[in-house]
Amino acid sequence: MQPKEHLYAQLARLSKALSSPRRVEILDVLSQGPRTVERLARETRQTTANASQHLKVLRGAGLVASEKNGLFVTYRLAGAPVSAFLVQLRRLGDSQLAELRTARGSLLAAAGDVESIDRSTLLRRIKSGDAVLLDVRPRPEYDAAHLPSAISIPLPELRKRFRELPENCEIVAYCRGPYCMLSIEAAHILARHGRRVRRLEDGVSEWREAGLRLVEPRPS
Numbered sequence: 001m002q003p004k005e006h007l008y009a010q011l012a013r014l015s016k017a018l019s020s021p022r023r024v025e026i027l028d029v030l031s032q033g034p035r036t037v038e039r040l041a042r043e044t045r046q047t048t049a050n051a052s053q054h055l056k057v058l059r060g061a062g063l064v065a066s067e068k069n070g071l072f073v074t075y076r077l078a079g080a081p082v083s084a085f086l087v088q089l090r091r092l093g094d095s096q097l098a099e100l101r102t103a104r105g106s107l108l109a110a111a112g113d114v115e116s117i118d119r120s121t122l123l124r125r126i127k128s129g130d131a132v133l134l135d136v137r138p139r140p141e142y143d144a145a146h147l148p149s150a151i152s153i154p155l156p157e158l159r160k161r162f163r164e165l166p167e168n169c170e171i172v173a174y175c176r177g178p179y180c181m182l183s184i185e186a187a188h189i190l191a192r193h194g195r196r197v198r199r200l201e202d203g204v205s206e207w208r209e210a211g212l213r214l215v216e217p218r219p220s
Helices: 003-017 021-030 037-043 048-060 080-096 098-111 119-127 139-144 155-164 182-192 204-209
Strands: 064-069 072-077 131-135 170-174 197-199
Touching: 003 048, 021 037, 021 048, 021 064, 021 072, 021 080, 037 048, 037 072, 048 064, 080 098, 080 204, 119 131, 119 170, 155 182, 170 182, 182 197
Parallel strands: 131 170, 170 197
Antiparallel strands: 064 072
16 A cells, blocks of 8 residues: 555544444543443443444544553543544534534524523623533533533532522533533523523533633643
C-alpha cells in the first residue's frame, strides 16, 4: 500500500468505527464521564456482550481507552479531541442533514415554552448574581466534570430539593447537551413551583469545545 493510500485507510478506520448508531451513542454517553461495560450496556439498552464488541471497535480506532479495576473494566473517551469531534459531528449533521434537523425538532418539541439562554448571556447574568446554574445530571457525571458555579441536584431529586435553590434569581438548568431532555423536564418542574427558569443547550462537551473552563478532578 502506498503511503497516501495508507493515510486514507487510517482515516477510514474512524469512519468505520462511527458507522454504527450504537457506537456513536456509546461515545456520547462516555462524553459525560467514565462507565463500566455493564453500565454502558444498561444506558444504551443492549447486552453486555454487544456493548463489549462495540467498545472493541472504538478502542481499535483510538476513540476510547480502558482501565481494569478488579473484575470490572471502565471505559472513557480517549481524550479531549474525541469530545470536540463529537460536538463538531453534531454540528455537521445539523448543517447537512435535513432528516437530523427534523428528528432533533421532534425530540425537542417537548420543550414547549421553555426559553433557552446562550452562554454569553448566562455568564453575564451569573457574574451579576441574577442567575444560578443548575446541573441536573446524575451526581457521578457532575463529579467527572461540570460547569463552574453549577449546583448539583439530579433530576430525580429535584421535586424534594428545589427549595435549596435561591428564590430571588433566575435558574438556568443544563444537562448533557442539545439532545438531552433532562434540563427540559427540570424546567417544567421548577416552573410549576413558580420559579423563573431557562435552559442552557450546552453541556460539558460544548463548554469544553468552546475553550471555556470546567471543574474537573485533578489527575492522580
